[in-house]
Amino acid sequence: MIKTPPSSSPPPLHTLLLLTIPFLVISQPTNPDQTTLLRLKLAFSDPPALSHWASSANSTAHCSWPEITCSGNSVTGLTLSNINITTQIPPLICNLNNLTLLDLSYNYIPGPFPTVLYNCTHLQYIDISQNYFVGFIPDDIDRLPPVLSYLNLGYNNFTGNVPPAITGLRQLSQLYLEHNLFNGSFPAELGNLTNLEVLQVGFNEFSPPATIPPSFTQLKKLTQLSMPAANLIGGISEDLANLAGMEFLDLSENGLTGNIPSGLLLLKNLTEVYLYKNYLVGDIPQSIEALNLIVIDLSENNLTGKIPDGFGNLTRLSRLSLFFNQLSGEIPVGMGKLPSLTDIRLFNNNLSGELPLDFGRFSMLESFQVSSNGFVGALPEDLCAKGVLLGVVAFDNKLTGGLPKSLGNCSSLLVVRVERNRLSGELPDGLWTTLNLTQLTISDNAFVGQLPSEIGANLSLVEIGNNNFSGGIPVGMSSWTNLGVFKASNNFFSGAIPQELTQLSFLNILLLDGNQLSGHLPSDIISWTSLTSLNLSRNQLTGQIPSGIGLLPGLTYLDLSENEFSGQIPPEIGLRRPTSLNLSSNSLTGRIPVELENPVFDRSFLNNPGLCAYNAFPGVSVCRSQSRGTAKVSPEFVIIVSTIAVVAFLMAVLFSLYVLRSHRRRKLGLHLSWKLTSFQRLNFTESTILKSLTENNVIGTGGSGKVYRIPVKGEFVAVKKIWNNKKLDQNLEREFLAEIQILSTIRHANIVKLMCCISSDNSKLLVYQYLENRSLDRWLQGKKRPSNLSASVHHFVLDWPKRLHIAVGAARGLCYMHHDTSPPIIHRDVKSSNILLDSEFNAKIADFGLARVLVKNGEPTTVSCVAGSFGYIAPEYATTTKVNEKIDVYSFGVVLLELVTGREAGEGDEHTSLAEWAWRHVQDGNPVVDALDEEIKEPCYMHEMSSVFKLGIICTGTLPSTRPSMKEVLQVLLRCSHPLSSGEKNVGSEVDSLPLLKNSKHERASENDNGDLVSIV
Structure with missing residues (x-):
């Protein structure tokens, strides 16, 4: 098709001649729908996925395009899902007069709700989910075609209320509103949509919290009701159990109270029930006729009573989750014979009696979790009879007997946790060498046997303490190459510690x-570069303590007490100064290293008669060299020297007071004229802030100044001071103006709140809300944790659930900046030190001094210089200074890698950054699990941590085009936060569908607060 200029002047002569030449003119479409489609393609910026849309003289050619459905020659269906549309929906789309189906999901369509669709009068199906729509749903949404039966607005950024007008669409049978940012009211009128079969409104934050409207009982055709994390309160109406057609019910993660409706499990069509993470009480209904149930998840409530016997008749039941309740009694015997059962989670209840012995015999059992109950007797012998078992988690019971022999040849097995029981005997043959086993925790039992020379290649955690194992530490232990944790306290191991043990890097x-x-410690232990804790106490070890112990870079806990060590304490230990040290009850001699003469170590050297210290130390004599050779000094000389010193001191004090007094006002800027610009109501004045700008209140420094923590009427604010030179540098001035421009206009729960700015001619102050837990980097790197935290908090390790919560919060903030502001905002300096944490560890993006507002969405802006921090800078930014949102995605990917590995951004190895190290780790074929932070690596979190590690690698792709958007990153993290127990799709597959890791294998493990393996395939 030839496009003519949009002017009224005649076309040039040569153009007219060309138009008259037969066969040279490009064929014009003869069908108006085909014309509209080609115009629509141009309006959508001609996406490559539609390159096959071409003009044709054939009036039905467009009906062969895969995205098009026709009736006759007229277009009735338009499916443009996941083709990278980045522009708004044009009005011309409604020129397709017979259009009944429109699918624009999984694109990047921006802007408000597309009211242009009001003019598409025949639409019956609209799917615009997974886009970038923002703002309110319009109050006149009922102007959509009255024949509309399917409406999907999920996974966007709509805010405000769900308007009651939506109930004017009386033909709606499926309505999806989940995963938006609705923060207004929830309309009870939805119960008037009597044709509704599917309703999903979950993962929103309605305010005030809503209840399940009584009108929902009118939805007689309803088959799916999904309202997880929808900020609901109140009880579940008994009348809800009258919805006979109900197949799927998800009311999880709300504030629901009361009992489970007694008739709920009488709904014969019911297949899946999710009521987890509520406050439900009472018994589980005992009458059960819903024999089609596949999933029951009632976990994390306050349910009491027994597991219904009827559960033993649910032949289709695949997953049962009842953990974290107060259930009692025995497990119904029939449950062990259920043919479809793959996953059972009963941990943290008050259940008792013997476990049904048929578990695993009749079904493809994958996960068996019954920890923290009162079970007695033996573990079922056939748990791995079908060869697909991934985890046995049965700790904290009263079980007896041995481990099931079927575990010895269970090649699928990942985790065994049976600690704190009364189990005994030898471990099954083959268990140690099971190929995929990663964790073996059997401590606090009565197991016997010896350590093997070889173990499975993936075994990284072995806990066998408080058992009856014996024999020596095998030389072949050097082959345990992936071992990260070995806890074997209180057994009967004997002989020397072999040198080969030190090869486990x-x-x-x-x-x-x-x-x-017994015997000497190996002298060459330099390979223990990862070692943080070493406890060899209460043995019969002899000889000198190797000096290499003090050279281990990560060692923080050392206990060699109650042995027979002799000689001096290596000075290297004094230089290392571990957090916890105990060398008591040995035969050590000589002087304690002066660095260890600290009250922190006052119990570290008891019962070593040969030790001495320069200063008085509990249980240690004073070294004689302290008093040797002391010269006598006359009293008169002492008096003269003391008098001179006192006079000099007083003169210095008076002079200092004079200088401080004369300069204090200048230093604080009290002599200047200050201007305060507030962005919200304040309970302080500029003088309150200025007089508190003292060194005692400094909590940090940055490239552009200091940060102060200042008390204000019982609370605190954070003040960032940007220099006070006589002439403010122009770059710093720009930083100040950028931060003011951005922070004064944006409002988001995950972006730090700017309260006001205070400025003078030569000094700039920004006053923020104060966040108690300071910056993320201080928690990931222990040495930087805030010193003003209590001792118990100071040694607190940021566990994985908190780290994931922080990642989600920070992603929300960046997603808002990139997709919900106009024009978009890029930060340019995303890093862990610029992610601040409040008292609940909610993340807030901070420090916008380097941020820039993009001139036009999607187009890079060139900046005059590269600013940022090593390890976080995207490759293209460092080489071209081209800036778009993808540089923030790269930096955030590095933060994800920090969260999941515990390493710093610049800490890959001696030649690489963390991002480069992570890429090489995967490309070399190394297991992802080896890269995870040992401090928090628990089996229950393995899948989530692995998925976030992969996501971090994808975000740090070399090419910006391969990196996901922040909205896609947030969606993956949200799925990690709400794992498969909530009925969502496998997050691993979502990560693997992104670039780099597409089609790769993945394992699945979800989380719970007890450290159990929750969900694994």
């Missing part, structure tokens, strides 16, 4: 205390 924790080990 990934070893993080080694506990061999309370055994019968």
Whole structure:
């Protein structure tokens, strides 16, 4: 098709001649719908996915395009899902007069709700989910075609209320509103949509919290009701159990109270029930006729009573989750024979009796979790009879007997946790060498046997303490190459510690205390570069303490007490100064290293008669060299020297007071004229802030000034001071103006709140809300944790649920900046030190001094210089200074890698950054699990941590085009936060569908607060 200029002047002569030449003119479409489609393609910026849309003289050619459905020659269906549309929906789309189906999901369509669709009068199906729509749903949404039966607005950024007018669409049978930002009211009138079969409104934050409207009982055709995390309160109406057609019910993660409706499990069509994370009480209904149930998840409530016997008749039941309740009694015997059962989670209840012995015999059992109950008797022998079992988690019971022999040849097995029971005997043959086993925790039982020379290649955590194992530490233990944690305290191991043990470079924790080990410690232990905790106390070890112990870079806990060590304490230990040190009850001699003469170590050297210290130390004598050779000094000389010193001191004090007084006002700027610009109501004045700008209140410094923590009427604010030179540098001035421009206009829960700015001719102050837990980097790197935290908090390790919560919050803030502001905002300096945490560890993006407002969405802006921090800077930014949102995605990917590995951004190895190290780790074929932070690596979090690690790698792709948008990143993290127990799609597959890791294998493990393996395939 030839496009003519949009002017009224005649076309040039040569153009007219061309138009008259037969066969040279490009064929014009003869069908108006085909014309509209081609115009629509141009309006959508001609996406490559539609390159096959071409003009044709064939009036039905467009009906062969895969995105088009026709009736006759007229277009009735338009499916343009996931083709990278980045422009708004044009009005011409309604020129397709017979259009009944429109699918624009999984694109990047911006802007408000597309009211242009009001003119598409025959639409019956609209799917605009997974886009960038923002703003309110219009109050006149009932102007959509009255024949509309399917409406999907999910996974956008709509805010405000769900308007009651939506109930004017009386033919609606499916309505999807989940995963938006609705923060207004929830309309009870939805119950008037009597044709509704599917209703999903979950993962919103309605305010005030809504209840399940009584009118919902009118939805007689309803088959799916999904309202997870929708900020609901109140009880579940008994009348809800009258909806006979109900197949799927999800009311999880709300504030629901009261009992489960007694008739709920009488709904014969019911297949899935999710009521987890509520406040439900009472018994589980005992009458059960819903024999088609596949999933029951009632976990994390306050349910009491017994597991209904009727559960033993649910032959289609695949997953049962009842953990974190107060259930009692025995497990119905029939449950062990259920043929479809793959996953059972009953941990943290008050259940008792013997476990049904048929578990695993009749079904493809994958996950068996019954920890923290009162079960007695033996574990079922056939747990891995079908060869697909991934985890046995049965700790904290009263179980007896041995481990099931079927575990010995269970190649699928990942985790065994049976600690704190009364189990005994030897471990099944083959268990140690099971190929995929990663964790073996069997401590606090009565197991016997010896350590093997070889173990499975993936075994990284072994806890066998407080058992009856014996024999020596095998030389072949050097082959345990992936071992990170070995806890074998209080057994009967004997003999020497072999040199080969020191070859385990990934070893993080080694506990061999309370055994019968003897001989010298290996002298060459420099390979223990990852070791943080070493406990060899209560053995019979002799000889000198190797100096290499003090050279281990990560060692923080060392206990060598109650042995027979002799000689001096290596000075290297004094230089290392571990957090916890115990060398008591040995035969050590000589002087304690002066660095260890600290009250922190006052119990570290008891019962070593040969030790001495320069200063008085509990249980240690004073070294004689302290008093040797002391010269006598006359009293008169002492008096003269003391008098001179006192006079000099007083003169210095008076002079200092004079200088301080004369300069204090200048230093604080009290002599200047200050201007306060507030962005909200304040309870302080500029003088309150200025007089508190003292060194005692400094909590941090940055490239452009200091940060102060200042008390204001019982609370605190944070003040960022941008220099006070006589002439403010122009770059700093720009930073100040950028931060003011951005922070004064944006409002978001995950972006730090700017309260006001205070400025003078040569000084700039920004006053923010104060966040108690300061910056993320201080928590990831222990040495930087705020010193003003209590001792218990100071040693607190940021666990994975908190880290994931922080990642989600920070992603929300960046997603808002990139997709919900106009024009979009890029930060340019995303890093862990610029992610601040409040008292609940909610993340807030901070420090916009380097931020820039993009001139036009999607187009890069060139900046005059590269600013940022090493390890976080995207490759293209460092080489071209081209700026768009993808540089923030790169930096955020580095933050994700920090969260999941515990490493710093610049800490890959001696030649690379963290991002480069992570890429090489995967490309070399190394297991992802080896890269995860040992401090928090628990089996229950493995899948989530692995998925976030992969996501971090994808975000740090070399090419900006391969990186996901922040909205896509947020969606993956949200799915990690709401794992498969909530009925959502496998997050692993979502990560693997992104670039780099597409089609790769993945395992699945979800989380719970007890450290169990929750969901694994």
